Amino acid sequence: MYQILVADAISEEGLYPLLNDTNAEIIQKKTDDPEVDLSTIKALLVRSATKVTDELMAEMPNLKIIARAGVGVDNIDVPAATKRGIIVINAPDGNTISTAEHTFAMMASLMRNIPQAHSSVKNLEWKRNQYVGTELFGKNLGIVGMGRIGSEIAKRAKVFGMSVLVFDPFLTKERAAKLGVESTTLDEILQRSDIITVHTPLTPETKGIINEEALKKTKKGVRLLNCARGGIIDEQDLAKYVANGHVGGVALDVFETEPPGEHPLLKYDNVIVTPHLGASTKEAQLNVATQVAQEVRTYFEGNPVSNSINLPAISKDIYEKIQPFYQISKQIGNILTQCVKEGVHELSITYSGSVTELETAYLTKAMLSGFFKGRIDVNVNEVNALLTAKERGITVGEKISTEAFGYDNCISVTAKGEENAFTVRGTFIDHYGPRIVYLNGFNIDFLPEGNLLYIQHMDRPGVIGHVGQVLGDHHINIATMQVGRKQAGGEAIMVLAFDKPLSENELSLLNNLDEIVSINPIIL
Numbered sequence: 258m259y260q261i262l263v264a265d266a267i268s269e270e271g272l273y274p275l276l277n278d279t280n281a282e283i284i285q286k287k288t289d290d291p292e293v294d295l296s297t298i299k300a301l302l303v304r305s306a307t308k309v310t311d312e313l314m315a316e317m318p319n320l321k322i323i324a325r326a327g328v329g330v331d332n333i334d335v336p337a338a339t340k341r342g343i344i345v346i347n348a349p350d351g352n353t354i355s356t357a358e359h360t361f362a363m364m365a366s367l368m369r370n371i372p373q374a375h376s377s378v379k380n381l382e383w384k385r386n387q388y389v390g391t392e393l394f395g396k397n398l399g400i401v402g403m404g405r406i407g408s409e410i411a412k413r414a415k416v417f418g419m420s421v422l423v424f425d426p427f428l429t430k431e432r433a434a435k436l437g438v439e440s441t442t443l444d445e446i447l448q449r450s451d452i453i454t455v456h457t458p459l460t461p462e463t464k465g466i467i468n469e470e471a472l473k474k475t476k477k478g479v480r481l482l483n484c485a486r487g488g489i490i491d492e493q494d495l496a497k498y499v500a501n502g503h504v505g506g507v508a509l510d511v512f513e514t515e516p517p518g519e520h521p522l523l524k525y526d527n528v529i530v531t532p533h534l535g536a537s538t539k540e541a542q543l544n545v546a547t548q549v550a551q552e553v554r555t556y557f558e559g560n561p562v563s564n565s566i567n568l569p570a571i572s573k574d575i576y577e578k579i580q581p582f583y584q585i586s587k588q589i590g591n592i593l594t595q596c597v598k599e600g601v602h603e604l605s606i607t608y609s610g611s612v613t614e615l616e617t618a619y620l621t622k623a624m625l626s627g628f629f630k631g632r633i634d635v636n637v638n639e640v641n642a643l644l645t646a647k648e649r650g651i652t653v654g655e656k657i658s659t660e661a662f663g664y665d666n667c668i669s670v671t672a673k674g675e676e677n678a679f680t681v682r683g684t685f686i687d688h689y690g691p692r693i694v695y696l697n698g699f700n701i702d703f704l705p706e707g708n709l710l711y712i713q714h715m716d717r718p719g720v721i722g723h724v725g726q727v728l729g730d731h732h733i734n735i736a737t738m739q740v741g742r743k744q745a746g747g748e749a750i751m752v753l754a755f756d757k758p759l760s761e762n763e764l765s766l767l768n769n770l771d772e773i774v775s776i777n778p779i780i781l
């Protein structure tokens with residue numbers, strides 16, 4: 258018998274797979290309800306209201322699985338769960354349509370002043386001239402984040418006769434063409450869009466992606482929507498641009514803090530809001546509840562789950578053997594994703610030396626999970642990494658080679674984008690650890706860990722001194738530094754490690770040095 262705590266409002270009908278399981282006991286109560294004995298709970302089902310912190314998990318020593326009936330897992334401390342060996346699962350696509358439809362409803366409402374006009378009529382007014390709207394037809398819609406929800410919005414926008422511009426570093430030309438959208442840069446979207454809607458996860462990269470600097474580039478009168486996560490559009494900066502009349506209207510379903518309380522944006526008539534209702538339909542709630550209930554049941558029946566955020570899908574024994582290679586594969590994938598700034602359509606992995614005796618397919622999945630890390634907040638683990646790559650139009654190739662470049666083992670991965678290819682090679686050396694030994698055409702040797710900075714520069718006397726000088730002036734301690742070059746006086750690279758990430762200002766000072774071709778922070 259296993260006890261399941263359903264801590265948030267989750268569709269009862271969707272819980273059927275568990276209600277129907279004679280081994281399951283369902284408790285529908287809040288986690289702080291004094292009647293709940295947290296210590297015996299084995300599965301916790303939540304939406305976004307319950308914050309699943311490390312402290313809460315500490316009170317639940319028998320907890321095996323946390324299920325999020327929805328997409329975003331930002332209310333769950335996933336690293337803490339992983340450390341405690343607790344599986345976290347979600348329901349990635351059950352609420353896609355509902356959220357896309359809600360976004361579209363918000364967009365239409367915004368353009369036609371529907372909430373304002375509705376309140377006015379209810380107040381016994383009849384102000385037809387005050388609520389003249391704007392058509393969607395013929396307008397440029399900018400979509401930032403072209404995953405499941407972004408794609409559904411694009412489809413609907415096209416039916417409404419809108420031109421769709423999208424920005425998503427993961428979107429390949431082929432997929433954009435298939436969806437009939439124009440894949441472009443964030444700057445183009447800012448400059449050309451009449452309406453901009455964001456549909457990315459909230460990550461360090463996307464937090465404030467629409468901030469003052471971005472808002473400055475937008476058309477006067479631009480309309481902005483956020484039905485993804487509060488903070489993707491910086492709320493303080495947005496309030497400034499609504500106040501000065503540059504932004505013509507805003508629709509928000511999500512806030513940096515929910516509920517937002519007394520919020521500067523709420524006082525403006527052209528800001529329309531809903532209380533995080535994107536996924537609040539009977540259909541979406543039934544879908545996500547059924548998905549997670551089925552997954553929890555599958556898990557307790559001893560079978561692998563398919564929507565886990567953090568579960569390696571192999572036995573503990575094999576996992577231990579493969580662990581060092583697993584880590585380096587993941588790091589190679591993550592380095593690639595941070596270095597390749599364009600859409601990638603192919604990832605080819607070559608294994609050589611002793612690593613070929615292991616389950617390389619598993620390592621390929623680990624590499625993919627590293628590649629997707631920080632881009633997608635759902636479902637990117639070894640269980641379904643290949644499916645995720647396929648969904649995103651990325652071909653994954655795996656081969657075995659005898660060429661280990663002088664190492665006992667070598668994992669080499671090439672990411673092919675529209676314009677360029679980028680190769681990273683790594684190895685694991687017993688009693689020494691993981692090393693990256695090749696980066697984009699250069700032999701090098703560094704530990705893939707922490708805050709790194711990958712610099713491409715010209716091999717000229719004094720360049721290392723100039724870099725050192727800038728860092729020294731800012732009291733930045735270089736933990737390690739490795740250099741590589743192909744020939745004297747030609748192109749060269751250095752990889753530096755720091756105790757903390759460099760600021761934008763420090764990066765820009767380095768970038769301005771004469772000999773520097775490009776700089777690229779890598780955080781592992």
Ligand SMILES: NC(=O)C1=CN([C@@H]2O[C@H](COP(=O)(O)OP(=O)(O)OC[C@H]3O[C@@H](n4cnc5c(N)ncnc54)[C@H](O)[C@@H]3O)[C@@H](O)[C@H]2O)C=CC1
Nearest residue numbers: 329402403404405406425427457458484485535536632633
């Ligand atoms: N308002 C609501 O009730 C709901 C909100 N959501 C939110 O919507 C978000 C999107 O959901 P899905 O489409 O299902 O996720 P998804 O993972 O299918 O799509 C996210 C897309 O964002 C892209 N992306 C990541 N970093 C980016 C960046 N720096 N710039 C541009 N694009 C970037 C990814 O490549 C991916 O294609 C979720 O993360 C969740 O936070 C989801 C469901 C309901």
Ligand SMILES: O=C(O)CCC(=O)C(=O)O
Nearest residue numbers: 304305327328329536537
């Ligand atoms: O449970 C909800 O209603 C929130 C849905 C959501 O934001 C998500 O699935 O990421």
